[in-house]
Amino acid sequence: MPFGEIVCGSPGSGKSTYCYGKYQLLTALARPISVVNLDPANERIPYPCAIDISALITLKDVMDEHGLGPNGGMLYCMEYLEENYDWLEERLKELGPDAYILFDLPGQVELSTNHESVKRIIQRLAKSGFRLTAVHLCDAHYVTDATKYISVLLLSLRTMLHLELPHINVLSKVDLIAQYGDLDFNLDFYTEVQDLSYLENALSAASPRYAALNMAITSLIEDYGLVGFETLAVEDKASMLNLCRVIDRATGYVFVPPAGSDAPPGAVEEGDKPLASRPNAYALFSSAAGPIKGPGSDVRDVQERWIDAREEWDAYQNREWRREGEAVRDEAARREGIRRREGTK
Ligand SMILES: Nc1nc2c(ncn2[C@@H]2O[C@H](COP(=O)(O)OP(=O)(O)O)[C@@H](O)[C@H]2O)c(=O)[nH]1
Ligand SMILES: [Mg+2]
Incomplete structure (x- = not known):
C-alpha cells in the first residue's frame, strides 16, 4: 500500500526544502522515499526527483503559448495535469506498491483552498490506494503579528476543509522566529490555538475598525477546534524526527510492519541487518505507535531551543x-x- 504526503503552503514557506530534508532523513533511516515535483515553476529542485511535472508541462511554455500570467498559467498547468492524470499514474506505478511519496505542490494558495484540480487529483490518488496526509507549511514569522496569525489560522482551516485529508499544519522555519522580535505569548499559545481572546488587545490596536470582526473570526476558529500546529526547523534532526512521527501516525504508516519482519510497525529493515541493531531507527519507530514523545516533541522544548536559550x-x-x-x-x-x-x- 503506497503512502504519501501532500506538501502544500504559500510560496517560500519551505516546501521543497522540507521535501529534501525528509528525503535525506528517511534515506539515512533506510526507509523508502521518493519525491514527486508537481510545481511546474520549480526551477531549482534540491532533491532527486522521482517524477517531475516539467516532463509533462512547464509554466513558462504555458505562459508563452497561451499568453497567460503566472497565476493563470499555474491553474492551467494543474488542470492539464488533472486531464493527463494517466501520465502521473503510470509513473507512480513504476515506484512500486510500497512507495512512500512526497508530493511537492506549487505555492499558489488557491490550489489548496478553492481550485478543484488538485483536490480531484488527490481524490484519484486516494482511490488508487494511496494513504495520504496533507502537510501544510506556514512560515513561523506569521505568529509574531496578531493579524497575520489570524490569517494563517484561516488559511490553515480553509485548506483543511478543502483538501479533506488527515491534515498537519506546521510552523516552518521556527529557527528564525527570534529574528522577528519578541512574541507576545509563549510558542505553545500559538501552536495549540487555545484561548484566542488574549489576542484582543493586539488585534484592536492593529485594526481598530475591524476589531469586532477579528474577534468573531477568532471565536469561530476556536469553536471548531480544528487548527493546531507542529513546528519545524529543517536542519534540526530532533525537529524533523518529531514531525516524521506525527505524520506517520496521521498516514497510518506506523501500523505497517515491514514484510517478513518482527521489527516494530513503521520500521524497515536494511538488507539482512536487523533494524534493532540500528538504535536511532529503532528508537524512532518503536515509540511511533505509542504516545508521541522524544526530543523536540514538546513545544516548550522548541521554545527553549529557538527562542529562550x-x-x-x-x-x-x-x-x-x-x-x-x-x-x-x-x-x-x-x-x-x-x-x-x-x-x-
Ligand atoms: N532557516 C530556515 N530556512 C528555511 C527552512 N526551510 C526553508 N528555508 C528557506 O526558505 C526559503 C524558501 O524555501 P523553499 O523550500 O524554496 O520554499 P517553497 O517555495 O515553499 O518550496 C529557502 O531559502 C530555504 O532555504 C528552515 O527550516 N529554516
Ligand atoms: Mg518549492
Whole structure:
C-alpha cells in the first residue's frame, strides 16, 4: 500500500526544502522515499526527483503559448495535469506498491483552498490506494503579528476543509522566529490555538475598525477546534524526527510492519541487518505507535531551543559537532595507522 504526503503552503514557506530534508532523513533511516515535483515553476529542485511535472508541462511554455500570467498559467498547468492524470499514474506505478511519496505542490494558495484540480487529483490518488496526509507549511514569522496569525489560522482551516485529508499544519522555519522580535505569548499559545481572546488587545490596536470582526473570526476558529500546529526547523534532526512521527501516525504508516519482519510497525529493515541493531531507527519507530514523545516533541522544548536559550543551544551544538568531527578524524587516523602497519609487515 503506497503512502504519501501532500506538501502544500504559500510560496517560500519551505516546501521543497522540507521535501529534501525528509528525503535525506528517511534515506539515512533506510526507509523508502521518493519525491514527486508537481510545481511546474520549480526551477531549482534540491532533491532527486522521482517524477517531475516539467516532463509533462512547464509554466513558462504555458505562459508563452497561451499568453497567460503566472497565476493563470499555474491553474492551467494543474488542470492539464488533472486531464493527463494517466501520465502521473503510470509513473507512480513504476515506484512500486510500497512507495512512500512526497508530493511537492506549487505555492499558489488557491490550489489548496478553492481550485478543484488538485483536490480531484488527490481524490484519484486516494482511490488508487494511496494513504495520504496533507502537510501544510506556514512560515513561523506569521505568529509574531496578531493579524497575520489570524490569517494563517484561516488559511490553515480553509485548506483543511478543502483538501479533506488527515491534515498537519506546521510552523516552518521556527529557527528564525527570534529574528522577528519578541512574541507576545509563549510558542505553545500559538501552536495549540487555545484561548484566542488574549489576542484582543493586539488585534484592536492593529485594526481598530475591524476589531469586532477579528474577534468573531477568532471565536469561530476556536469553536471548531480544528487548527493546531507542529513546528519545524529543517536542519534540526530532533525537529524533523518529531514531525516524521506525527505524520506517520496521521498516514497510518506506523501500523505497517515491514514484510517478513518482527521489527516494530513503521520500521524497515536494511538488507539482512536487523533494524534493532540500528538504535536511532529503532528508537524512532518503536515509540511511533505509542504516545508521541522524544526530543523536540514538546513545544516548550522548541521554545527553549529557538527562542529562550538559542545562543546556549547553538554553542552546545557546535561543541557536539566539533567533538563528533574529532572522533571521526581520530577513528580515520587509527584505521590509517593499522593499514600502514599491516602494509609494512
Ligand atoms: N532557516 C530556515 N530556512 C528555511 C527552512 N526551510 C526553508 N528555508 C528557506 O526558505 C526559503 C524558501 O524555501 P523553499 O523550500 O524554496 O520554499 P517553497 O517555495 O515553499 O518550496 C529557502 O531559502 C530555504 O532555504 C528552515 O527550516 N529554516
Ligand atoms: Mg518549492
